[in-house]
Amino acid sequence: MGLFLNTLVAIAYTTVVLGSIFAASSVSLSLIYGTMRFLNLAHGSFLVIGGYVAWVFAHYLGLPLYLAIVFATGFGFALGLFTYFIMLKPLLGIGSPKWDIATIIASVGLAIFLEAAILLIFGPRLKALPHAIEGSVIIGTTVIRYNALFIGAVAIAMLVITNWYLTNSRNGIALRAVASDVDAAYLMGIPSSKMFASAIAISGALATSAGALLGSFYLLKPDRGLDPMMTAIVVVVFGGLGSIKGTIIAAYIVGFIQAFVALTIGIKWSLPVLFAFMIVVLIFRPYGLYGESQQKRI
Amino acid sequence: MSVIFGILPFIIPEYLLSTMILFFVWAVVAQSWNLVWGIAGLWSMGQMAIFAMAGYCTGWLIIHFNLSPFISVFFGIIISVFASLIIALPSIRLQGVYVILMTISFHEIFRILLTNDTTGFTGGIFGLPMYEGFVSDSLGFSEKIFVQYYIGLAMFVFATLIIWLVLNSRLGLAFKAIGLEPIYASSRGISVYGTQIKAFLIGGGLAGIAGAYWAQYFGTMQPAVLSYDTMVLVFAMMVVGGWGTFSGPIIGALIMVFISEFLHATHQYRLMILGILIISTSVLLPGGLAPLINKFFNKYFKINIFV
Numbered sequence: 001m002g003l004f005l006n007t008l009v010a011i012a013y014t015t016v017v018l019g020s021i022f023a024a025s026s027v028s029l030s031l032i033y034g035t036m037r038f039l040n041l042a043h044g045s046f047l048v049i050g051g052y053v054a055w056v057f058a059h060y061l062g063l064p065l066y067l068a069i070v071f072a073t074g075f076g077f078a079l080g081l082f083t084y085f086i087m088l089k090p091l092l093g094i095g096s097p098k099w100d101i102a103t104i105i106a107s108v109g110l111a112i113f114l115e116a117a118i119l120l121i122f123g124p125r126l127k128a129l130p131h132a133i134e135g136s137v138i139i140g141t142t143v144i145r146y147n148a149l150f151i152g153a154v155a156i157a158m159l160v161i162t163n164w165y166l167t168n169s170r171n172g173i174a175l176r177a178v179a180s181d182v183d184a185a186y187l188m189g190i191p192s193s194k195m196f197a198s199a200i201a202i203s204g205a206l207a208t209s210a211g212a213l214l215g216s217f218y219l220l221k222p223d224r225g226l227d228p229m230m231t232a233i234v235v236v237v238f239g240g241l242g243s244i245k246g247t248i249i250a251a252y253i254v255g256f257i258q259a260f261v262a263l264t265i266g267i268k269w270s271l272p273v274l275f276a277f278m279i280v281v282l283i284f285r286p287y288g289l290y291g292e293s294q295q296k297r298i
Numbered sequence: 299m300s301v302i303f304g305i306l307p308f309i310i311p312e313y314l315l316s317t318m319i320l321f322f323v324w325a326v327v328a329q330s331w332n333l334v335w336g337i338a339g340l341w342s343m344g345q346m347a348i349f350a351m352a353g354y355c356t357g358w359l360i361i362h363f364n365l366s367p368f369i370s371v372f373f374g375i376i377i378s379v380f381a382s383l384i385i386a387l388p389s390i391r392l393q394g395v396y397v398i399l400m401t402i403s404f405h406e407i408f409r410i411l412l413t414n415d416t417t418g419f420t421g422g423i424f425g426l427p428m429y430e431g432f433v434s435d436s437l438g439f440s441e442k443i444f445v446q447y448y449i450g451l452a453m454f455v456f457a458t459l460i461i462w463l464v465l466n467s468r469l470g471l472a473f474k475a476i477g478l479e480p481i482y483a484s485s486r487g488i489s490v491y492g493t494q495i496k497a498f499l500i501g502g503g504l505a506g507i508a509g510a511y512w513a514q515y516f517g518t519m520q521p522a523v524l525s526y527d528t529m530v531l532v533f534a535m536m537v538v539g540g541w542g543t544f545s546g547p548i549i550g551a552l553i554m555v556f557i558s559e560f561l562h563a564t565h566q567y568r569l570m571i572l573g574i575l576i577i578s579t580s581v582l583l584p585g586g587l588a589p590l591i592n593k594f595f596n597k598y599f600k601i602n603i604f605v
Contacts, residue, residue, distance in 0.1 A: 039395055090581050097339070098584045100394065105537050105580040108530055113573025120570070226526060230406060237399055268414040275403040275410075282400045283388050 006140040011259045017148050019255030020155035021213050023248045025228060026235040027162060028206035030247040033236065034179040035199040037100065038088065042107040043207055043232060044225025045114035050076055050208025051129070051215025052122055058130050065132040065216065069154065073209040080204025083110065084197045092193060111225065119222040127220040129212070151213045158209060159248060162202070166244065175199055227271065231258070234278045239288050246290030315447050319515065321555045322450035323508045326457040328535040328547035330504035333461060336541030337470070338497035339477030341394060344385045344401035346529045347408050348502045350519070352378035352509030354412075357519045367514050374510040375503060382502020383495070390494045409524035446515050453511050457504050458548070464500060465544060473497055477542075530576075531558065538579045540586025549588055 025047060032040050040046075053075045058068040087106040091099060131147040138144070166172040177185040178195040186192055214228060231254065239250030257277060261270040281288065331345045356374030359365050365373075389400050464470045472493045475483035484490050513519050522528070531554060539550020557575070561568040583590060 037395075039398070087577060087581055091584065094584060101341075101537065101541070102580045102584040104398075105534070106577045108533075109573045109576030109578075109580065111573070112527075112530065112576065113570050116567075116569035116573060120567075230402075233399060233402075237396075241395070268410070272407045272410045272414075275407045279388065279400060279403045282392060282396060282403075286392055286396050 006142060007263055009139050010142040010263050011256070013142060013144050013148075014259035014263070015252060015256040017152035017155075017217065018259065019252035020152045020159070021210055021217065022228075022231060022235055022255050023251035024155045024158050024162075024206055024213070025210035026232045026239070026247045026251050027159065027244055028203040028210065029232050030236045030239065030241065030244060031175075031179075031206070032200055032203040033241050034243070035175060036088070036178075036196050038103045038107070038200075039100075040083075040107050040200075040203070041104055041229070042083070042111040042114060044227075044229030045111040045118070046076065046079065046204060046207035046225075047211030047214060047228050048118060048220075048222065048225040049079065049114055050211025051220045052118055052127075053208065054212035054215065055122075055127055055129055055220055059127075065130055065150075066154070068129070069209055069212045072212040073205045076208025076211075077201045077205040079208065080201035081197060083107075083204065084200045086110075088196060088200065089193070092196070115222060115225060122220075122222065124222055129216040129220065131216075148217055151216050155210070155213055158206065162206065163244065165202075171198060175202075230271065231274060234274050237278055237286075237288055238281050240290040241288065243288070243290040246288055250289060315443050317555060317559050319443075319447055319450045321551055322454040323512055323515075324532055324535060324555060325454055325548050325551035326508040327505050327532050328539065328551045329457060329461050330501040330508070331532065332536045332541055332543075332547040333464070333473070333504070334497050334501035336536060336543070336546070337465065337477055338473040338494065338501075339480070340389070340494055340497060341397045342385070342389065342401045342498070342501075343398055343529070343533070344382070344389075344404055345501065345505045346524055346532065347401075347405040348378045348382050348385070349505045349509035349512070350408065350412075350521075350523045351381045352506035353513035353519045353523065356510045356513040360513075371510040371514060374513065375506040378506025378509060379499055379503045382498045382506075385502075386495050386498035389498075390491050405524065405529070409521055412521040412524065450511065450515070453507060457507060460500075460504065462544070469493075469496065534576055534579075536586075538576070538583075538586060540588025540590075543586065543588040543592075546586050546588035549591070550586065553587070 025043075028046075029040060029043050032038055050072045054065075054068040054072040057063045057071045058065060063071070087103065087110065091102050091106075094102065131145075132150045133146040136143050136145040166176055174185070174190045174195055175198060177188065177190055178192055178199070182192050185195070211228075235250045235254045236247055238254060239246030239248070254274065254277075258270045258274060261273045265273075327345055327349055331342075334340050334342050334345065352374045355377040356367075356370045359370035359373055360367055363370075385401060385404050389397050392400055464473070472483070472488050475486075475488055476490050476493050476497075480490050483493075512523070535550035535554045536547045537550070538553060539548065540546025557572070561571055579587075
């Protein structure tokens with residue numbers, strides 16, 4: 001197979017798997033921001049923690065990968081609730097500029113704390129998660145690990161479940177109502193504070209499971225949180241802050257861009273290109289693909 | 299309405315001098331950040347990038363063109379003002395969170411370009427090779443620190459004075475106006491875009507001064523200056539001290555620098571404690587410490603110290 005086709009296969013494979021994982025990760029961020037305008041800068045550390053929690057369950061308890069992921073998801077749910085009670089509940093009702101700044105700063109503090117705790121508990125060496133399925137298939141020069149396909153499938157399953165939840169369950173529809181218009185939802189009898197807690201719990205669960213998947217694809221390292229979080233931010237901005245559908249589509253596009261750059265120009269260029277891309281998006285279409293037009297312009 | 303004449307030059311233990319120099323630098327940056335973010339309401343995360351840009355240009359000019367440090371510092375600051383213009387132009391059309399994202403992109407691009415640079419142009423991860431700053435290396439360590447301290451103090455006083463003058467001028471009023479109610483300000487004839495650019499430029503210039511000083515004080519520049527941790531630290535100075543106030547960032551810088559030094563002793567718990575500190579401050583005191591201190595002084599001493 002020629003070089004071009006080989007690269008194409010590699011790009012396609014990476015895009016599908018990583019794109020799905022980014023989608024899960026970014027939906028988490030987008031859900032939170034859309035519901036309560038809280039830009040969770042601890043998202044990266046949620047991802048990292050998810051990976052490590054899964055590792056604990058897999059390594060110490062010998063559970064197979066998919067069970068470890070389930071437990072990681074549960075942990076994320078609890079972590080989300082914890083974040084709500086510590087940071088968000090006390091700040092509710094504080095009014096716009098203070099809320100944004102205070103929540104962002106608090107999330108940064110949380111991120112610092114979590115990553116330091118992980119470093120302390122787990123140490124700085126790389127760790128690996130066990131594979132669900134061993135073996136791989138080789139197409140041309142690209143090695144396609146079955147485990148990676150499994151991870152991609154899990155990510156897609158999570159997206160489908162989340163989407164079903166948001167559209168079909170009572171709680172999910174209430175969440176979307178709150179994301180759309182808090183006051184109207186309140187008038188309809190939807191308690192916003194409970195919805196906020198619910199949103200961040202779900203978001204936390206999504207984030208940690210995405211982190212476990214990411215850790216399964218790569219390796220676990222304590223300071224791994226920043227890069228995927230920045231990528232998630234780019235995805236969310238590109239897709240439109242607060243729109244789930246846009247986020248998912250954007251995730252695959254961004255995954256493609258990252259894979260393309262990494263496999264053609266070189267890995268170290270993938271992040272700068274991504275940021276340059278975000279700058280361009282912010283200049284020409286700041287609301288992203290499907291973002292709502294808030295009246296946030298002069 | 300008294301100006302904080304904080305740090306009088308007195309004789310204190312030498313190891314504290316270098317801490318104070320750090321305080322001077324970060325206080326200037328924190329104040330410049332406060333001007334852009336707290337007063338003018340532009341949520342820019344670009345101050346560190348401008349700071350680093352000034353420092354790198356200064357150092358680079360010294361090394362590659364053999365200019366005297368003074369001239370290099372001058373050009374470094376000029377270039378940093380240009381850099382803030384470049385950051386400002388796409389950012390002024392955006393609002394709120396989007397400005398954060400836009401400016402973080404610039405910051406990250408700059409940082410990654412520096413870190414990944416293997417061509418030797420900027421020295422990559424290890425930074426620029428060492429050079430002499432304002433104070434000749436032939437002096438002893440004690441003398442160097444002593445002189446640098448006073449240069450730093452002068453810079454701090456200069457920057458604080460500029461901030462004070464700006465805040466009490468018509469331009470400062472314009473900044474506050476666009477920060478609080480941009481639409482109303484616009485209807486009263488204040489050009490929002492123009493004022494925002496001015497805020498960016500002044501804030502960038504001050505950060506550039508700090509960056510150039512840093513370059514000549516340390517004799518080298520490294521991408522570590524753009525690290526997430528450093529950015530958070532300086533940002534926290536503004537937030538913990540009190541954003542939107544005059545002396546908030548100064549107080550914040552003082553607190554954070556000394557806490558940072560103090561926490562070095564706790565080794566691996568340092569970051570965890572820092573994280574808890576940041577969380578608790580932002581949750582319990584969302585406006586920062588300065589308003590609190592102001593209320594305290596008001597109640598007991600009837601003095602209104604802070605703007």
